[in-house]
Amino acid sequence: MSILNVEQPAVGGERIAPKLHTRVPSHATRVSLLSADGLCKSYNADKPIFSNICLDVKEGETVALIGSNGAGKSTLLKCLIGVLPNNGGEISIFGSGFSKAPSAKQAKQIRSDIGFVFQKHSLVARATALTNVVHGLLGRPGSWRGWHHALAQNTWREAALDALDSVNLAHKANERVDQLSGGQAQRVAIARALVRKPKLFIADEPAASLDPKSGHEVMQRFVDLAKKNNITLMFTSHDMQHALQYADRVIALKSGSVFLDQNSIDLTPADLKAVFDG
Ligand SMILES: Nc1ncnc2c1ncn2[C@@H]1O[C@H](COP(=O)(O)OP(=O)(O)OP(=O)(O)O)[C@@H](O)[C@H]1O
Ligand SMILES: [Mg+2]
Numbered sequence: 001m002s003i004l005n006v007e008q009p010a011v012g013g014e015r016i017a018p019k020l021h022t023r024v025p026s027h028a029t030r031v032s033l034l035s036a037d038g039l040c041k042s043y044n045a046d047k048p049i050f051s052n053i054c055l056d057v058k059e060g061e062t063v064a065l066i067g068s069n070g071a072g073k074s075t076l077l078k079c080l081i082g083v084l085p086n087n088g089g090e091i092s093i094f095g096s097g098f099s100k101a102p103s104a105k106q107a108k109q110i111r112s113d114i115g116f117v118f119q120k121h122s123l124v125a126r127a128t129a130l131t132n133v134v135h136g137l138l139g140r141p142g143s144w145r146g147w148h149h150a151l152a153q154n155t156w157r158e159a160a161l162d163a164l165d166s167v168n169l170a171h172k173a174n175e176r177v178d179q180l181s182g183g184q185a186q187r188v189a190i191a192r193a194l195v196r197k198p199k200l201f202i203a204d205e206p207a208a209s210l211d212p213k214s215g216h217e218v219m220q221r222f223v224d225l226a227k228k229n230n231i232t233l234m235f236t237s238h239d240m241q242h243a244l245q246y247a248d249r250v251i252a253l254k255s256g257s258v259f260l261d262q263n264s265i266d267l268t269p270a271d272l273k274a275v276f277d278g
Contacts, residue, residue, distance in 0.1 A: 115193025
Protein backbone atom coordinates (compact mmCIF):
# COMPACT_ATOMS: atom_id res chain seq x y z
CA MET A 1 0.00 0.00 0.00
CA SER A 2 1.54 3.21 -1.10
CA ILE A 3 0.56 5.13 2.01
CA LEU A 4 3.70 3.55 3.42
CA ASN A 5 5.64 5.73 1.04
CA VAL A 6 4.85 8.80 3.11
CA GLU A 7 7.77 9.84 5.26
CA GLN A 8 6.11 9.18 8.56
CA PRO A 9 7.19 11.18 11.60
CA ALA A 10 7.46 9.23 14.86
CA VAL A 11 4.15 10.57 16.10
CA GLY A 12 1.23 10.11 13.67
CA GLY A 13 -0.37 13.51 14.18
CA GLU A 14 2.58 15.73 13.25
CA ARG A 15 2.43 17.95 10.20
CA ILE A 16 4.26 16.78 7.13
CA ALA A 17 6.31 19.46 5.42
CA PRO A 18 6.65 18.13 1.87
CA LYS A 19 10.17 18.88 0.76
CA LEU A 20 9.37 20.28 -2.64
CA HIS A 21 6.67 22.71 -1.59
CA THR A 22 7.92 26.16 -2.34
CA ARG A 23 4.65 28.02 -2.29
CA VAL A 24 1.78 28.53 0.08
CA PRO A 25 -1.37 28.28 -2.01
CA SER A 26 -3.86 31.12 -1.76
CA HIS A 27 -6.71 29.78 -3.84
CA ALA A 28 -9.38 31.90 -2.26
CA THR A 29 -8.70 34.70 -4.70
CA ARG A 30 -8.45 32.53 -7.81
CA VAL A 31 -11.08 31.90 -10.45
CA SER A 32 -12.91 28.58 -10.45
CA LEU A 33 -12.01 26.39 -13.42
CA LEU A 34 -13.92 23.23 -12.56
CA SER A 35 -16.60 22.69 -9.95
CA ALA A 36 -19.16 20.10 -8.99
CA ASP A 37 -22.20 20.63 -6.84
CA GLY A 38 -24.12 17.63 -5.52
CA LEU A 39 -22.66 15.28 -8.12
CA CYS A 40 -24.00 11.70 -8.08
CA LYS A 41 -23.05 8.69 -10.17
CA SER A 42 -24.17 5.09 -10.34
CA TYR A 43 -23.52 2.55 -13.05
CA ASN A 44 -26.35 0.36 -11.71
CA ALA A 45 -29.44 1.83 -10.14
CA ASP A 46 -28.97 -0.10 -6.90
CA LYS A 47 -25.41 0.94 -6.06
CA PRO A 48 -24.19 4.54 -6.18
CA ILE A 49 -20.45 4.98 -6.79
CA PHE A 50 -20.60 8.41 -5.16
CA SER A 51 -23.23 10.96 -4.22
CA ASN A 52 -23.40 14.63 -3.33
CA ILE A 53 -19.82 15.38 -4.39
CA CYS A 54 -18.99 19.06 -4.06
CA LEU A 55 -15.60 20.40 -5.11
CA ASP A 56 -14.08 23.47 -6.67
CA VAL A 57 -10.78 23.51 -8.54
CA LYS A 58 -9.22 26.90 -9.15
CA GLU A 59 -7.33 28.04 -12.22
CA GLY A 60 -3.68 27.04 -12.05
CA GLU A 61 -4.19 24.74 -9.09
CA THR A 62 -2.70 21.25 -8.87
CA VAL A 63 -5.05 18.77 -7.22
CA ALA A 64 -4.43 15.14 -6.29
CA LEU A 65 -7.43 12.84 -6.16
CA ILE A 66 -6.81 9.89 -3.85
CA GLY A 67 -8.73 6.93 -2.44
CA SER A 68 -8.71 3.15 -2.33
CA ASN A 69 -9.09 0.96 -5.41
CA GLY A 70 -12.68 1.25 -6.57
CA ALA A 71 -13.35 4.45 -4.58
CA GLY A 72 -14.51 6.12 -7.78
CA LYS A 73 -11.56 8.36 -8.73
CA SER A 74 -11.50 7.50 -12.43
CA THR A 75 -15.29 7.64 -12.59
CA LEU A 76 -15.29 11.07 -10.95
CA LEU A 77 -12.67 12.41 -13.38
CA LYS A 78 -14.74 11.19 -16.33
CA CYS A 79 -17.96 12.67 -14.93
CA LEU A 80 -16.31 16.02 -14.21
CA ILE A 81 -15.27 16.43 -17.83
CA GLY A 82 -18.51 15.06 -19.22
CA VAL A 83 -17.04 11.89 -20.72
CA LEU A 84 -19.45 9.90 -18.53
CA PRO A 85 -23.01 11.09 -17.80
CA ASN A 86 -23.86 11.64 -14.14
CA ASN A 87 -27.04 10.89 -12.25
CA GLY A 88 -27.53 14.22 -10.52
CA GLY A 89 -25.87 17.49 -9.65
CA GLU A 90 -24.30 20.37 -11.53
CA ILE A 91 -20.89 20.70 -13.13
CA SER A 92 -19.23 23.87 -14.28
CA ILE A 93 -16.09 23.67 -16.40
CA PHE A 94 -14.30 26.48 -18.24
CA GLY A 95 -17.18 28.78 -17.33
CA SER A 96 -19.84 26.59 -18.91
CA GLY A 97 -22.33 24.54 -16.91
CA PHE A 98 -24.16 21.28 -17.46
CA SER A 99 -26.14 18.69 -15.57
CA LYS A 100 -26.26 15.00 -16.51
CA ALA A 101 -24.12 15.40 -19.63
CA PRO A 102 -22.77 18.24 -21.76
CA SER A 103 -24.36 18.99 -25.12
CA ALA A 104 -22.43 17.68 -28.14
CA LYS A 105 -21.11 21.19 -28.80
CA GLN A 106 -20.09 21.67 -25.16
CA ALA A 107 -18.45 18.23 -25.09
CA LYS A 108 -16.33 19.10 -28.12
CA GLN A 109 -15.29 22.43 -26.60
CA ILE A 110 -14.45 20.84 -23.26
CA ARG A 111 -12.34 18.12 -24.93
CA SER A 112 -10.42 20.66 -26.95
CA ASP A 113 -9.29 22.45 -23.77
CA ILE A 114 -8.08 19.31 -21.97
CA GLY A 115 -4.82 17.40 -22.21
CA PHE A 116 -5.10 13.77 -21.06
CA VAL A 117 -2.38 11.59 -19.57
CA PHE A 118 -3.05 8.01 -18.42
CA GLN A 119 -1.14 5.27 -16.67
CA LYS A 120 -1.11 3.19 -19.84
CA HIS A 121 -0.10 6.09 -21.93
CA SER A 122 -1.96 4.87 -25.04
CA LEU A 123 0.75 6.02 -27.38
CA VAL A 124 1.16 4.34 -30.77
CA ALA A 125 4.07 2.04 -29.95
CA ARG A 126 5.44 1.68 -33.49
CA ALA A 127 5.22 5.41 -34.30
CA THR A 128 7.93 7.92 -33.44
CA ALA A 129 7.77 10.21 -30.44
CA LEU A 130 7.19 13.15 -32.82
CA THR A 131 4.29 11.47 -34.63
CA ASN A 132 2.71 10.61 -31.29
CA VAL A 133 2.92 14.21 -30.13
CA VAL A 134 1.46 15.44 -33.43
CA HIS A 135 -1.44 13.08 -32.66
CA GLY A 136 -2.24 15.37 -29.75
CA LEU A 137 -3.41 17.88 -32.33
CA LEU A 138 -5.86 15.51 -34.00
CA GLY A 139 -9.32 16.96 -33.85
CA ARG A 140 -8.01 20.38 -34.78
CA PRO A 141 -8.82 21.71 -38.28
CA GLY A 142 -6.77 19.91 -40.94
CA SER A 143 -6.53 16.83 -38.74
CA TRP A 144 -6.23 14.17 -41.40
CA ARG A 145 -2.64 15.22 -42.00
CA GLY A 146 -1.77 14.53 -38.40
CA TRP A 147 -1.66 10.75 -38.76
CA HIS A 148 2.00 10.95 -39.62
CA HIS A 149 4.30 13.80 -38.70
CA ALA A 150 5.73 13.91 -42.25
CA LEU A 151 2.28 14.92 -43.50
CA ALA A 152 1.57 17.33 -40.68
CA GLN A 153 1.66 21.04 -41.25
CA ASN A 154 5.00 22.67 -40.39
CA THR A 155 3.35 24.57 -37.58
CA TRP A 156 2.16 21.28 -36.06
CA ARG A 157 5.60 19.70 -36.36
CA GLU A 158 7.19 22.74 -34.75
CA ALA A 159 4.64 22.75 -31.94
CA ALA A 160 5.23 19.02 -31.38
CA LEU A 161 8.99 19.50 -31.32
CA ASP A 162 8.59 22.37 -28.84
CA ALA A 163 6.45 20.15 -26.63
CA LEU A 164 9.03 17.35 -26.82
CA ASP A 165 11.70 19.89 -25.94
CA SER A 166 9.66 20.92 -22.89
CA VAL A 167 9.88 17.37 -21.58
CA ASN A 168 13.56 17.21 -22.54
CA LEU A 169 13.06 14.68 -25.31
CA ALA A 170 13.66 16.65 -28.50
CA HIS A 171 16.65 14.39 -29.17
CA LYS A 172 14.32 11.36 -29.19
CA ALA A 173 11.82 12.87 -31.66
CA ASN A 174 12.52 10.34 -34.38
CA GLU A 175 12.75 7.28 -32.17
CA ARG A 176 9.90 4.82 -31.97
CA VAL A 177 8.02 4.94 -28.71
CA ASP A 178 8.47 1.19 -28.14
CA GLN A 179 12.20 1.84 -28.01
CA LEU A 180 11.91 4.39 -25.19
CA SER A 181 11.97 3.71 -21.45
CA GLY A 182 8.70 3.80 -19.50
CA GLY A 183 9.57 7.21 -18.05
CA GLN A 184 10.48 8.61 -21.47
CA ALA A 185 7.26 7.24 -22.98
CA GLN A 186 5.26 8.90 -20.21
CA ARG A 187 7.04 12.19 -20.95
CA VAL A 188 6.00 11.78 -24.62
CA ALA A 189 2.42 11.35 -23.36
CA ILE A 190 2.79 14.59 -21.39
CA ALA A 191 4.15 16.32 -24.51
CA ARG A 192 1.16 15.01 -26.48
CA ALA A 193 -1.14 16.55 -23.86
CA LEU A 194 0.86 19.78 -23.68
CA VAL A 195 0.89 20.38 -27.46
CA ARG A 196 -2.86 20.96 -27.28
CA LYS A 197 -2.20 24.07 -25.16
CA PRO A 198 -4.89 22.91 -22.75
CA LYS A 199 -6.41 24.80 -19.87
CA LEU A 200 -6.61 21.59 -17.86
CA PHE A 201 -4.50 18.46 -17.58
CA ILE A 202 -6.44 15.37 -16.52
CA ALA A 203 -4.06 12.62 -15.49
CA ASP A 204 -5.23 9.23 -14.21
CA GLU A 205 -2.33 7.60 -12.37
CA PRO A 206 0.27 9.22 -14.60
CA ALA A 207 3.22 7.68 -12.75
CA ALA A 208 1.76 4.37 -11.64
CA SER A 209 3.70 2.17 -14.04
CA LEU A 210 7.05 3.84 -13.35
CA ASP A 211 9.81 3.01 -10.90
CA PRO A 212 10.10 5.44 -7.95
CA LYS A 213 12.88 7.54 -9.49
CA SER A 214 11.24 7.84 -12.93
CA GLY A 215 7.90 8.43 -11.23
CA HIS A 216 9.28 11.42 -9.33
CA GLU A 217 11.01 12.80 -12.42
CA VAL A 218 7.83 12.56 -14.49
CA MET A 219 5.66 14.12 -11.78
CA GLN A 220 8.15 16.92 -11.15
CA ARG A 221 8.34 17.77 -14.83
CA PHE A 222 4.58 17.50 -15.21
CA VAL A 223 3.89 19.88 -12.32
CA ASP A 224 6.61 22.31 -13.42
CA LEU A 225 5.09 22.46 -16.91
CA ALA A 226 1.60 22.92 -15.54
CA LYS A 227 2.73 25.78 -13.29
CA LYS A 228 4.86 27.42 -15.97
CA ASN A 229 2.00 27.38 -18.48
CA ASN A 230 -0.73 28.10 -15.92
CA ILE A 231 -2.44 24.81 -16.73
CA THR A 232 -4.65 23.42 -13.99
CA LEU A 233 -3.72 19.83 -13.15
CA MET A 234 -5.92 17.18 -11.62
CA PHE A 235 -4.26 13.80 -11.13
CA THR A 236 -5.10 10.58 -9.38
CA SER A 237 -2.46 8.67 -7.48
CA HIS A 238 -1.97 5.81 -5.07
CA ASP A 239 1.37 7.27 -4.06
CA MET A 240 0.83 9.50 -1.05
CA GLN A 241 4.26 11.04 -1.41
CA HIS A 242 3.32 12.20 -4.90
CA ALA A 243 0.04 13.60 -3.63
CA LEU A 244 1.78 15.57 -0.89
CA GLN A 245 4.79 16.68 -2.84
CA TYR A 246 3.25 17.62 -6.16
CA ALA A 247 -0.29 18.75 -5.40
CA ASP A 248 -1.38 22.03 -3.86
CA ARG A 249 -4.48 20.29 -2.62
CA VAL A 250 -5.58 16.74 -1.93
CA ILE A 251 -9.13 15.51 -2.34
CA ALA A 252 -9.90 12.04 -1.00
CA LEU A 253 -12.87 9.88 -1.91
CA LYS A 254 -14.12 7.34 0.59
CA SER A 255 -17.42 5.47 0.83
CA GLY A 256 -18.89 7.49 -2.03
CA SER A 257 -18.20 10.92 -0.51
CA VAL A 258 -15.48 13.54 -0.30
CA PHE A 259 -13.71 12.39 2.86
CA LEU A 260 -11.04 15.05 2.84
CA ASP A 261 -10.34 18.22 0.84
CA GLN A 262 -7.34 20.12 2.16
CA ASN A 263 -4.19 21.95 1.19
CA SER A 264 -1.44 19.35 1.11
CA ILE A 265 0.82 21.37 3.40
CA ASP A 266 -1.81 21.05 6.13
CA LEU A 267 -2.08 17.26 5.91
CA THR A 268 -0.79 14.77 8.45
CA PRO A 269 0.04 11.07 7.99
CA ALA A 270 -2.92 10.34 10.25
CA ASP A 271 -5.23 12.26 7.88
CA LEU A 272 -4.02 10.20 4.95
CA LYS A 273 -4.08 6.92 6.81
CA ALA A 274 -7.72 7.52 7.68
CA VAL A 275 -8.57 7.67 3.96
CA PHE A 276 -7.55 4.02 3.60
CA ASP A 277 -8.73 2.69 6.99
CA GLY A 278 -11.91 0.76 7.48
N1 LIG B 1 -18.11 0.86 -16.85
C1 LIG B 1 -18.43 0.45 -15.63
N2 LIG B 1 -19.57 -0.25 -15.42
C2 LIG B 1 -19.93 -0.66 -14.18
N3 LIG B 1 -19.20 -0.42 -13.08
C3 LIG B 1 -18.05 0.26 -13.23
C4 LIG B 1 -17.61 0.73 -14.50
N4 LIG B 1 -16.43 1.39 -14.35
C5 LIG B 1 -16.16 1.33 -13.04
N5 LIG B 1 -17.11 0.67 -12.37
C6 LIG B 1 -17.17 0.44 -10.91
O1 LIG B 1 -17.17 1.69 -10.26
C7 LIG B 1 -16.39 1.64 -9.07
C8 LIG B 1 -15.37 2.77 -9.12
O2 LIG B 1 -14.45 2.48 -10.15
P1 LIG B 1 -13.28 3.48 -10.52
O3 LIG B 1 -12.54 2.87 -11.64
O4 LIG B 1 -13.85 4.83 -10.72
O5 LIG B 1 -12.42 3.47 -9.17
P2 LIG B 1 -10.97 4.04 -8.91
O6 LIG B 1 -11.03 4.80 -7.63
O7 LIG B 1 -10.48 4.77 -10.11
O8 LIG B 1 -10.16 2.69 -8.69
P3 LIG B 1 -8.61 2.39 -8.99
O9 LIG B 1 -7.84 3.01 -7.88
O10 LIG B 1 -8.54 0.89 -8.93
O11 LIG B 1 -8.26 2.94 -10.33
C9 LIG B 1 -15.80 0.25 -9.00
O12 LIG B 1 -16.58 -0.52 -8.13
C10 LIG B 1 -15.91 -0.27 -10.41
O13 LIG B 1 -16.08 -1.65 -10.42
MG1 LIG C 1 -8.92 4.48 -11.42
